[in-house]
Amino acid sequence: MAAAEAVQTAESRRLSVAVVPLLALAVFIQYIDRGNIATAAPLIKGELHLTAAQIGLLISAFYFTYTPGNLLSGWLAHRLNAYRTLALGLALWSAATVATGLAGSFVTLLLLRLALGLGESAFFPCSSRLLAQHLPPARLGAANGLIGIGLALGPAVGTWAGGNLMAVSGWRASFLIFGVASVLWLLPWRAVTRDLNVADLTEPRAPSPSYFEVIRRRELWGASLGHFCGNYAFYFVISWLPLYLVQERGFSMTEMAGLAGMIYAVYAVSCPLSGWLADRWMLAGASANRARKTVMISSLLVTCVSLVGGGFASGPVTIACLFAAAVGFGLGTSSMYAISQTLAGPNAAGKWMGFQNCVGNIAGIVGPVITGIVVDQTGSFAWAFIIAGCVALLGVVGWGVIIPKVAPLEWRA
DSSP states (O other), rough: OOOHHHHHHHHHHHHHIIHHHHHHHHHHHHHHHHHHHHTTHHHHHHHTTHHHHHHHHHHHHHHHHHHHHHHHHHHIIIIHHHHHHHHHHHHHHHHHHHTTTTOSSSSHHHHHHHHHHHHTTTTHHHHHHHHHHHOOGGGGHHHHHHHHHHHHHHHHHHHHHHHHHHHHHOOHHHHHHHHHHHHHTTTHHHHHHHHHHHHHHOHHHHHHHOHHHTTTTTHHHHHHHHHHEEEEHHHHHHHHHHHHIIIISSSOOHHHHHHHHHHHHHHHHHHHHHHHHHHHHHHHOHHHHHHHHHHHHHHHHHHHHHHHHHOOOOHHHHHHHHHHHHHHHHHHHHHHHHHHHHHHOOHHHHHHHHHHHHHHHHHHHHHHHHHHHHHHHHHHHHHHHHHHHHHHHHHHHHIIISSSSOOOOOOOO
């Protein structure tokens, strides 16, 4: 027993020191490649003569394949393994990013966004499987918080660096450069995880519950509803912030890039801090249910108040509300994944997160289209802000009511 615990401790330490930082780097890359289309929207819209609704369709098209792709990735994370599945996904999305820089029509851009979504669908089912497999519940907050830094800094760096690069060299250069850089991640990933990958393929595995058994759990539907509501608000900001700042607030591309980068930086700081504080609270004696739910519900309330306030406010107050919303996003990121990893456990985490992320990212399909229509019909972003805030508030029902208790679930043998 002592030897087994020592091996598990060594694996946890290795995952924390080597694998989790690479996962954070992967999601950082992912959100740069995903968000480039939003940063480039003002330029693409003018060059290809697109409407706001068409821009919304390009943004949401990513989720047409990303959303159902999570189900496939969740299955592969248990059937093949998480290490290889993630590597294959990153290779596909890197190729799609490079090709986007060469696209010359709306239809081509649409098809490449579909390919990008399929590749990126590998990340969260695979990362959740790895964290649940190797880390105890009281360490999941810090690990997910570190990954949250990558999630936040991806849009920040992508918007800032991409916006400045586009201001000088046009939007195509950004896709080519970031796409080529993305594929280089595979080199350290292979070096660091080679032994872990082989062990995962050769060692006996506990049986994984079927998708049917997973989706029968009430807790999964609560987490999926909460994920959808949080994503709607988050995707509203990362998808439309560049166009909002340039078109409605009159910022230049360079000014937009700097301001958006600062908003994402606030998000990046709040991610690891909230995860670390929740872990410390649990180590001090709080239950996972109390610590994780408190942080998650607080996140949604802050997000709701900030976005609704942004819809009613004007001038500098609206910008302040965007910074407050970034704090709200950061508060919830680590707990959102830690709750699901705790509930599912190592034998179901990949499939659980595959389904939860699938439902949650339906927000990425409907949200940008709804926002585009609202902006076209009203001529401003005010009502789009208010709608996003109200949807975030609904997430409290998912995390706080439908999930009765945050604790590991038992699966049939």
